[in-house]
Amino acid sequence: MTDSTRLLRQHSFVELGARQRARALLDDGSFRELIDPFERLVSPWLAKQGVVPQADDGVVIAKGTIEGKPVVICAIEGGFQGGSMGEVGGAKMAGALELAAEDNRKGIPTAAVLLLETGGVRLQEANLGLAAIADIHAAIVDLRRYQPVIGVVAGSVGCFGGMSIAAALCSYLVVTQEARLGLNGPQVIEQEAGIEEYDSRDRPFIWSLTGGEQRFASGLVDAFVADDINAIQQQVHALLHKGKPAQERSSRYAWFLERLSQVDTARQIEPAAVRSAYEGDRT
Amino acid sequence: MSAYSLRGLNWFNALAANAAEVSGLPASVKAADGTLGDRPARFLAVVADPDNRFPRAQNGEVGLLEGWGLAQAVDGAIELDQDSDHKRALIAIIDVPSQAYGRREEALGIHQALAGAVDAYARARLAGHPVIGLLVGKAMSGAFLAHGYQANRLIALRDPGVMVHAMGKASAARVTLRSVEELEKLAASVPPMAYDIDSYASLGLLWETLSVSQIEQPTASDLTLVQDCLIAAIKDTLAGGNDLSSRLGAPNRAASSKVRELLRAQW
Numbered sequence: 289m290t291d292s293t294r295l296l297r298q299h300s301f302v303e304l305g306a307r308q309r310a311r312a313l314l315d316d317g318s319f320r321e322l323i324d325p326f327e328r329l330v331s332p333w334l335a336k337q338g339v340v341p342q343a344d345d346g347v348v349i350a351k352g353t354i355e356g357k358p359v360v361i362c363a364i365e366g367g368f369q370g371g372s373m374g375e376v377g378g379a380k381m382a383g384a385l386e387l388a389a390e391d392n393r394k395g396i397p398t399a400a401v402l403l404l405e406t407g408g409v410r411l412q413e414a415n416l417g418l419a420a421i422a423d424i425h426a427a428i429v430d431l432r433r434y435q436p437v438i439g440v441v442a443g444s445v446g447c448f449g450g451m452s453i454a455a456a457l458c459s460y461l462v463v464t465q466e467a468r469l470g471l472n473g474p475q476v477i478e479q480e481a482g483i484e485e486y487d488s489r490d491r492p493f494i495w496s497l498t499g500g501e502q503r504f505a506s507g508l509v510d511a512f513v514a515d516d517i518n519a520i521q522q523q524v525h526a527l528l529h530k531g532k533p534a535q536e537r538s539s540r541y542a543w544f545l546e547r548l549s550q551v552d553t554a555r556q557i558e559p560a561a562v563r564s565a566y567e568g569d570r571t
Numbered sequence: 572m573s574a575y576s577l578r579g580l581n582w583f584n585a586l587a588a589n590a591a592e593v594s595g596l597p598a599s600v601k602a603a604d605g606t607l608g609d610r611p612a613r614f615l616a617v618v619a620d621p622d623n624r625f626p627r628a629q630n631g632e633v634g635l636l637e638g639w640g641l642a643q644a645v646d647g648a649i650e651l652d653q654d655s656d657h658k659r660a661l662i663a664i665i666d667v668p669s670q671a672y673g674r675r676e677e678a679l680g681i682h683q684a685l686a687g688a689v690d691a692y693a694r695a696r697l698a699g700h701p702v703i704g705l706l707v708g709k710a711m712s713g714a715f716l717a718h719g720y721q722a723n724r725l726i727a728l729r730d731p732g733v734m735v736h737a738m739g740k741a742s743a744a745r746v747t748l749r750s751v752e753e754l755e756k757l758a759a760s761v762p763p764m765a766y767d768i769d770s771y772a773s774l775g776l777l778w779e780t781l782s783v784s785q786i787e788q789p790t791a792s793d794l795t796l797v798q799d800c801l802i803a804a805i806k807d808t809l810a811g812g813n814d815l816s817s818r819l820g821a822p823n824r825a826a827s828s829k830v831r832e833l834l835r836a837q838w
Contacts, residue, residue: 322833322834322837322838323830323833323834323837327833329826329829329830329833331826332825332826333761333763336760336761337757337761349834351838375763375824375826375827376826376827376830378827379826379827379830379831380830380834383830383831383834383835384834386814386831387834387835387838408737409712409737409738411737411738411743411746411747411764412747412761412764413763413764414736414737414738414743414763414764415735415736415737415762415763415764415765415770415771415774415776416763416774416824416827417737417763418712418715418716418720418735418736418737419720419774419776419818419824419827420827421716422716422720422721422815423815423818425689425693425716425720425721426693426696426721426814426815429689429690429693429694429697430693430697430814433697449712449713449737450712450713450716450737452682453682453685453686453689453713453716453717454686455682456680456682456683456685456686457686457689457690469682470677470681470682471670471676471677471681471682471685471713472670472672472676472677472681472713473746475742475745475746476672476738476742476745476746477672477673477674477677479741479742479745480669480672480739480742481627481672481673481674485627485672485673485674486672486673486674486677497674497677497678498677498678503680506680508680508683536690537683537686538642538683538686538687538689538690539642539646539687539690539691539694540687541639541640541642541643541646541687541691542643544635544639544683544684544687545597545636545639545640545643548635548636548639548679551675551679553624553625553626553675556674556675557674557675557678557679559678561678562678562679565679
């Protein structure tokens, strides 16, 4: 296939909004949104601060099926306030995951897919965003006892802050080349630690450490796929088929502590050193 | 006055005075097995280690070793009590200024290390261990998520040095394109944005707040007061469920309940 025909066949997932992404992953005709924008359940905190709220608070909750099996999708709209988690959006995601776990306790095998494009806590709702993220963490750990919880970081916002911890709690993580995954945003590291430590304007440097390709090569995510709707769909299907992993990545403290004990911390770190420290992680 | 807070260490030493320290952990992670009333308890704290191999985590920040070390300390308790009907309580003593901000941390996946701690605390709670968080100092952002925020019950000491927030003031101002003065002005009228413990309490996330006489180095009566409160929190936890629903219900967090109500109706 020539490059141009390949490009013509490819349909970008990154360019889709949260609602379109959720629809693209669910079986045709099965998409049903909960607390849709017409409910107008907006953030009670933004208007007070002169920020225009959005009717879905930047989070889309959709129930449906994937290959006939019940799934709930929680999709974050990276275009609204940087995908930040406020009280309402955070509660939508936490509440949906809580109900999915409850389904499983009643014998309904609901799985979850999280489409993560977020800078983390919405600072205008600071402590309520942080509390909601703690609830999301709790719900992921509960639900993944029964069914896989699959995180997808497609880009272009990436996944940061407390939500990067949520991503790291998922049974499986899927990324593209556009994705970045890390705890602290580049600006904040530069603010706290100085430009020598982290230059927030040096994009190649940032991608070389936290980009999707590097995270995959270091075994910190499970799949690296092209920015293509079909490719992401197929990957999500494959992981749902696979069922729960034998052990979640976030439970492997002994392995990680052993590897970290081998890292030379006397000098600054390079991407290759991370790959070699975590080599052999892929099973 | 030291460059870093000693509150967490001092409260750990006071509460775990007769407890057996858990070995094999990073120096910045303290864990010890003792008792509270007639129940076994494991006390846990993240403390400053000025010799930490990771230079950005020498002042009590929660970094790579601290996240995975907490996971080890908590998971150890789960394993020890696997076949027991009387799971030991886990007491997270919280005095964490922030997560570690650094190049090594991001590169080596600090998000995954913090997830390790969250994972262990959440599994402990689901397994039936009463998990109680005791805020004696700062409880900031990712550091709090990793150490304490998965607790069944949160107790805070009343003191200007006890604060919960998502980001330090200077960084929060930069990210939201405001001055620190503007940020402080907004925080005074928007409770979730405030840094003080009374505003935080109004969100319904705390089970109890306590006043002590010497927060830096507790007196004998401070210790008794806190121990009694911890015992009561454990009792309250055992009488309830093992989820985080007890944090819902405050008027300043009404939308969180409303969302859950609607989701359930439409599910």
